[in-house]
Amino acid sequence: MKVSKQVMTEVLVIGGGGAGLRAALAAAEAGSAVMLVNKGPAARSGITLTAAGGMQAPFHPDDSPELFFQDTVKFGYELGDQNLIKVLAEDACARALDAERFGARIVRDEAGNFAIGQFPGQSRPRNIFFRGGGVGLAGALARACRNHPHIDLRDDFYVTGLIKASGGQPAVAGAVGMDLRTGEFTLLRAKAIVMATGGCQWLWEVNDCPTDATGDGIIYAYRAGAELVDMEMVLFYPSVIVWPPSLQGAFVHYEFLDPAILDGNVYDKEGKAVLPKPLPVRDEAMRLMARTIREGRGTARGGLLWYVGDSPQGEEAVRKRLSTAQYQYIRAHGVDPATAKVEVAPGAHYLMGGIFIDEQCRTTIAGLYATPECAGNFDGANRLAGSGLAATQVFGAKAGEAAHAWAAMVEHVNPDPASLEAEAARVTGRIGAGGPQEPRIAALRDRLRRAVQQYAGVSREAAGLKQLLAVTAEVEDALAQVRVPAMAVYNQALMDVLQLANMCEIARLVAGSALMREESRGHHFRSDFPRQDDTNWLKHTVAVKGETGPQFGVRPVIRL
Known part of the structure; x- marks a missing residue:
């Protein structure tokens, strides 16, 4: 396949979720010509659509950016x-108001003030809510972009x-890809690139994310030489639906079980409550639930029972919520979640590691910027409810502004x-040559995902992580023999092969970081090292691409 088309722009944004759309708007409002590309339809694909709509922002009169900062540091x-974290806490309110300016609707109370909720780990009420959840936010931003x-x-x-740029300098000159509608293999030349492709949660069998969460952008940055941090830190949301099959991947809020909201609980198969009150933060809740399942107290399908049907708030309040x-x-x-016992288990929900960035969203490669969640190092080992959407808006804006500033300062570099x-x-x-390969690709992908779920899930240990590396190598070897037919447009089989190759590299990085x-x-639990070790491990793991594979190291946590 040869490049058949070349397009030039000043700022290229890769990814059309909440962060990418916000980055594009920031760069364009600052004066750059922007191109945004997305592997599906923007605002109709990607991880932002699965968000329930909560965004942390310290609007409450008793709250402050300083309290937001302290909570994030503590519970990370x-x-x-x-x-x-300082940037996130200080900019969240302004970026929420920007979202309203772009057309997103924030839920308000009868007096016209923002309706603000308080979830576990928040010392003050801090979650505002977008109408329509992540779909509503992404849709508004996409309309503003269009x-x-x-x-x-x-x-x-x-x-x-x-x-990469010519001349051997650690910089990027653009990106290549397939225009699925025309089949053209296209070179996109840009002065600055913002990576906003989200996480890699679909690598786990139990997750609440779409099938396009395959970690592509993380791997592209890694292959270009960027540093990755804390790839072992994957947030497992406590209450992802595991039954019935038609609902697998959806989730119900464990936060709604709080006494101040619906006062429900998660029960084992004997009807015993699993979670204490007040509710613990996410990583504590998911470990309690996972341990209950491991002890054989879960359902026949490996879940627990989320239930609010006996809420003291009454059925009317439950149905309203x-x-x-x-x-x-x-x-x-x-x-009917208002009356049924819903079978749930912890599932991969959010990647807290990823591409290393500074407070301007600069990576370790000149001209390359990244936004959470494909960027890491601000959540730490646990994320509080509402920080995900807050990060898309705060760091999306920062990345777009910084990319514009860089593009305004430099000329195009040659590829x-x-x-x-x-x-x-x-x-x-x-x-x-050959016939359709979809069944073979699917079988290899299923094998990889089973291994990741088994060996790098809620609980890990050295022998299992090494087994994951072995399985990953076997899948890669088998995948290397797979060839897909040439197709002019929408070559899904080729996309599947390329995405599975990316998933294999991600699996290796997760396993290697978790071994280290x-x-x-937080969400990284080693059964062979079950205690938190602040003496030796209050630092980031780092992965960079070497000549023969990933090279692992550490870097200090930045403190103020």
Whole structure:
């Protein structure tokens, strides 16, 4: 496959979720010509759509950015870089108001003030809510992007990799990918690139994210030479639905079990409550639930029973709380969450590690910027409810502004021919003669995901992590023999092969980082090192690409 088309822009944003859309708007409002590409339709694909709509922002009169900062540091087990946490806490309110300016609607009370909730770990009420959840937020931002004269938004464009700059300098010159609608293999040249591709949660069998959460952007940055941090830190949300099959991947709020909200609980198969009150933060809750399941007290399908049908608030209050689109979707699949015992288990929900960034969202590669959640190092070892959407808006804006500033200061750099040829050859090498390969690809992907779930889930230990590395190598070897037919447009099989290759690299990085961190902290639990070790492990794990594979190291946590 050869490059058949070249497009030039000043700022290229890869990813059309909440962070990418916000980055595009920031760069365009600052004066840059922006191109945003997304491998599906923007605002109709990606992880932002699964968010329930809560965003942390210290609007409450008793709250403050300082309290937000302190809560995030504390409940991230002091592993988050404090320069980033400070930016998040100080900018959240302004970015929420920006979202309203772009057309998102924030829920208000009868007096017209923001309706603010308080979830576990928040010392004050701090969660505001977007109407329509992540769908409502992403839809508003996408409309603003499509209406902006300086933003070229292209759906159905699958980026396959970054292209390095010529001359050997650690910089990027652009990206290449497939325009799925035309089949053209296109070089996108840009002065600055913002990576906003989300996380890799679909690598786990039990997760609440869409199938496109395959970690692509993280791997592209890694292959280009960027540092990754804390890839072992994956947040497992306590209450992801595991039954019925039609609802697997949806979730119900464990936060709603709080006495101040609906005062429900999670029960084992004998009807015994699993969670204490007041509710623990997410990592504590998911460990309690996972331990209950391991002890054989779960359902036959490996879950526990989330239940609010006996809420002292009464059925009317329950139904009002569970009236959002998320719960209407659950009802449409035959389960009434207001009265049914819903089978749930901890599932992969959010990647807290990722590409290393500074407070301007700069990576360790010149011209390359990244936003959470494909960027890491601000949450630490646990994320409080509402920080995910807050990060998309705060760091999306920062990344767009910084990318514009860089693009305004530099000229286009030439792509390195060897980098371009290598990426084209990597993609072309997956195409060959033969019949459809979808069943074989699916079988290999299922094997990898089972291994990740088993060996790098809620509980890890050295032998299992090494077994995951072995399985990953076997899957990669088998995948190397797979060739898919050439197709002019929408070559889904080729996308599946390339995404599975990315997933294999992610699995290796997760396993290697988890092996390195010989302690338990937040969502990383090592059964062979069950205690938190502040003496030796109050620091980030780091992964960079070496000549023969990933090289692992550490870097200090930034403190203020």
